[in-house]
Amino acid sequence: MNAQNLCRMLDELGRVSDEDGKLTRTFLSTAMRRANALVGGWMRDAGLAVREDSVGNLIGRAEGTRAGAKTLLLGSHLDTVRDAGRFDGPLGVLLPIVALAELKRRGVSLPFAVEVLGFSEEEGVRFASAYLGSEGYTGRLKAATLGLRDGAGVSVGEVLKEFLGGDFALPKAAHPRGELLGYVEVHIEQGPVLEANKLALGVVSAIAGQSRFKLTWTGKAGHAGTTPMALRRDALAGAAEFTLAAEKLARGTAGLVATVGALTVSPGAANVIPGGVLHTLDVRHASDARRKTALLRLGKLAAAIARKRGLKVAWQRTQDNGAVACSPTLTAQLTLSVQAVQGKSLALVSGAGHDGVVMSALTPVAMLFVRCRDGLSHHPDEYASPRDLGVALRVMVDFLERMGQQHGA
């Protein structure tokens, strides 16, 4: 079994774009509809019954051989960021299709039903709101989301009405919780850990929780030539000291990442002492308790720096997502398959959010990470090697066979 078909499908889907010369597919755009038609055809070839739900998710289903058997969900998203690579998302949809086609070719049938899910939206590009696809599938789409507007002033609700050719009602969950075996997502790592460990694959233990803030530092602007150093209240010097303190705290705390990623200085002139600074802070950890402890510590550090420098600092929270622990049983199964194919496995935390975050509200989740070159993603140079994709394919086939035996094939 090699990954030739999978690579060809990734290439072909990578050419389905809303923009000339680069890959961009956003929620329910014309390219997304073409993508669903293309991938739907591949699903049919693999023996799946294909449908689209009311938020444009593509769903391919194979019934199990046992009557009343539960359903295993496999999937990821088919939308992309602007000027994207061709692996982030599509890999997790196409790889299960190829794995199921391989099982069909070998004459292996599974006792449980399988649904391959191609979510219509995960990246949050068009409406600046992520996970519209999985929120629809799990029945968690909120009425308020329907009012969000894109750059052209069109709302989510209007797009959905046009897509359905009639009225849109907020969807219920696609399945009752008791009907499901779990959700497994294959995704490129989007980080450098597998590459550093010289491994094609790793199994995700948890998706990190994430807090984002805007911090405003207020000091006093003044003449850069005439104000003595001892009399200054420099907001940028305070923000810089805080940035280094946050870096030091994260470097000294296992698993913690903290980033100041955007910063605005005012008035912002070469000969004026900065009177104000606005900057972001992004803090993530796989343990919610440790993230909260770190946030308390950062709050104290900022207050101490402000006091010492005669500044004011104000915090505004803009995002707060809890960590998602992956299912111990599904993760153990997946790890066995990775060990069988790769020799050893590696457990790693996902620092990025994924559809699994939303799916975990409906069913246990597990994730398989595939090494990507230089850890690069959200970029046209994003790359996973055919060899690594072949290893991932063998793991998925092995995993499905193991699950089949466990559930009485």
Ligand SMILES: [Zn+2]
């Ligand atoms: Zn993704």
